[in-house]
Amino acid sequence: MTREIKIGLFLGIALLIMVIFIFTVGDLGEIFRGKGYPLYVYFDSAAGLEKRTQVRLAGVKIGRVEDIRLKDSQAEVLIVIDKGVQIRRDSVATLATLGLLGEKYIEILPGKATAYCQPGDTLQGLTPVSLDRIGAQLLSVGEEVRKAGQLLQELLGSEGIKSSLQQSLANIAEFTGELRDFWQQNRQALTRTVDQSSQVAQTLSQDMTRVARNLEETVDLLKEVISENRGDIRQRLQDIGTLIKETEKALRELNQSLHKINKGEGSLGKLIQNDDLYQEAETALRQTRQMVDQVYQWRLEPTLEMQYLGETAKTRGRASLRFWFKDRQFVSTQIIRDPWQEKFVFSWQGGVRFGPFAPRVGLIESRFGVGLDWFVWQKWAIFRIEAFDFNREPRPHFRLWSEFRPSRHFYFLLGVEDFTLAPRREIFFGLGVGL
Template sequence: MNTEAKVGAVTLAGLILLGGMIVYLSGFSFGEKGSPIKAVFGQVSGLKSGNIVRYAGVEIGKVANVRVVPEGVTAEIILNPGIKVPKGSRFTIGSDGLLGEKYINIVPPREVDGFLAPNEQVYGENPQGLDELMVSANQVLAEVQTLVKALNDVIGDEKVRAALKESAFNTRDITANLKSLTATLADLASENQGDVTAIVANLKAMSVSLKDTAARVDTMIADVGNNGQTAKDLRETIGAIKQTSSRVEKMAASLEGVVTDPETAKNLRETLRNTRDASAKANKMLDKVGSIKTEASVETLYSSDTDKYRNSASVKVNTSPTDFAIIGVNDIGESSKTNFQLGKSNANIDQRYGIIDNKVGIGVDAKLGSQLRMSLDVYDPNDVQVKLRTQYQVAPNTFIVGESDNVNKRDERTSFFGVRKAF
């Protein structure tokens, strides 16, 4: 190879190398160029061609062109090859520093549901420009000036300044008094430390006594029922009062004819009258205590219609042979419906009225023989509901129960079967 050929070869190699460097530095690619996307903004605040595009802070492309359209400004974005932007992403315009280069920032959505197609158009969020910031700053300054003026008007008043000075002096005096009081309390505590210790010991002993007393009260309350023994003792006590009153009355009557002093006779008559009143009250108390009877019961029912269990409890209090009251809760733990009813008993029919399953209503209980009993409840005046119930005694205080709710509503009718136990 001659000299001219060598020089030409070196020159050609240099030109090829220079062209390759230019292509590399300019980002020119002979293959895939990436995916184009159009973003429409109301304003772009100086965005121009060549600015970078970032996705969650990572550079993924550049702005190819910025042009004005009727809707505002369209920025044509060229994404790097292989980059896909999820649908629902937010497009905003940011800047590197206060006066730095503008760029488009893409904020990904929380959930990805597909990706933007090539040449798809999206709408970006308008940036907060410097003009808007200046307007906001002017508004804030105006409000600050108004506040300062109001403070000047308040503090500039002679009366207000005098009041502030007086408050400061009072605060100083209060602080001095508190300091003196604290010192006095410290000296008092130091001088009477022994008494304080004794007081604390007495309080401790008192708390122990209170604890013992509370335990005794709890025991006494727990023993009040005593399987009916308390009621029996009460009846015996009232009976003893009645007997004593009768004896006192007889003694006073026997002395009445003997006493001749007027004052003594007067006292004797008052004693007789008080004795008769006490005797009458004792008779009434005996009648009431003797007629009160209670019966508690619990039941568990199951519905094959809803595949649910229902637990209930109630207490029936017979205040007389014909009067009674029922207190209970249906469906404990689920809806917990309250029952509170008053009623009267006849030969084979009981009549009830009051609260039935949280609603106002009435009920009738019919005794069909010695073991079978049927009940009918009608309640809730706003949306009438009818309940039919049957129970059959299979053992002492044990019953098989069948119940149908909402008998008058075919679509809401529900049946239950289970066991009831009385105590």
């Protein structure tokens, strides 16, 4: 046997042994890789997974599948993780595929826990949706679509429904044509209406800006008045503090006196403790109270108003205080901020109510004047007219307005200012608050 034949036989036998060894072991790296530590993973289905399948973390091979067995209707997969690789306890193992048609492997999705798995621990398994299940669901969806198509075909095949659809389409076409004709005929009018609405909105915005500016001026004026009288206000507060202390002292003395009265000491104590004297005094007080109530029955109506005059864009504020005696006689006093003179004026009037009418006379805005109030629908609506400044040329100042009271605590105003003199006539409106 020649030397060449011996070398050929040796190489052939060596290659044959290497091929057999590779098919038996499956991975030459397993020979040189040290032993790792075992972990268990449970899947509902391990279809396509074989022994010695790779285990990867972040796409890097870190172990292999050692064994697959059935346990309690689940696939128990024993994996071996290489030494030096730590797996967090909350990591999840799932089945993945290398490429679209490649072999399956186990991919470990890392967790965030600080503790790591120990040999023999169990990882949570996540079974992905298989292509077979997706195909079954697609078949189910296709079957439902087919049934819906058959139902739609049956509905459209009915003569009644077909005619109804045709009639509906005809109605839609007719409505569209009418709408187009309406737009062509009224295009200019609609455009003009939109432009006018825009102008009205702009005017209202300007008016509201003026109202806000006037309110701001009024607030600034009030702040100025308070600032000018700050010293007096501080002195009044000190006086109030002194008065409170004196009141506390008086209350203590009153408490001592009441304690003596409860013991029956003094004339008043004897009077209270003696039932006969007490009953006589109570009768006398009751009679006196009845007499006083008949003479001095009164009530107080304080109000605050803010009015806006539309022509001159001015605002007028008014604080009123009306005293009613026995619901008939009344005395009214007012402080008004005159927007034309830019100063405060006052009114003081007295009157008597006869049924729904209440005439009054006195000073109106610091000038002599008369007025008449008409109480319509109890107190829900009131119409008022007044005349004053009779020496003014060419005629006195007349004012007419109405008050609508949806509640006893607030009301709306609407009226005409100086309505007998055309150059100064203007409409005003506002809001009042009853305290």
